[in-house]
Amino acid sequence: MVRLTRDVIDYQALTESVRDPHCGAIALFLGTVRELTGDHRTVFLDYEAYAPMAERKMAEIEAELGRRWPVARVALVHRLGRLSVGEVSVAVAVSCPHRAEAFEACRFAIDTLKELVPIWKKENAPDGTGEWVHQSVQPNPEQKQSESARGR
């Protein structure tokens, strides 16, 4: 299950949604709004997405998890809109038979989401100024394909 939402992420319900009788492990990752990035203080973040593409890329991540690990269920949710310090911006819940694969799959999901899914955050400072975060360098699509072909 993948979803973009403007509502508070109910990570307890999300965790329940991936429970499975064949699984002995659930890994849950929560991304939360951090107050300090270096010396910069953030009072709130604004998140926006290119929604149809973001949902497609998130669904591709879900499918990739199923190819690489014995994942039973996946829940991948990202929040959009204005979030205060401490709020949950993203949640990944993965159930697997054993913990090693659950941790690995969960980490792959959040790492790949942060690298490829078209979602952006704007950091808003106490003085009323805001700045979109565009730090990473976009992967070359061909390079991306060869990377996924040989497995990361």
Place this chain on the structure above:
Amino acid sequence: MTLTVYLFAGARDLAGSDALAVDLPAGATVAQLLAELRQRVPALAGLLSRSAVAVNHDFAPAQQVLSASDEVAIIPPVSGG
């Protein structure tokens, strides 16, 4: 052909619009679209050099040929999570 190019986040702020109509010759590529955008909106040039292009909701290489029915978007470096 005229394509609508969608802009997000910092790209939208720099261009002052969330979409631009761009005229391109038939058979134009993603690289030609970027060149046209750089010329038309010089303020975007710096961010464009670090951005990807999405065609129909997938990342597109520079040599991909565009068609009039494509949905095209500029994807500045992402920062979700």
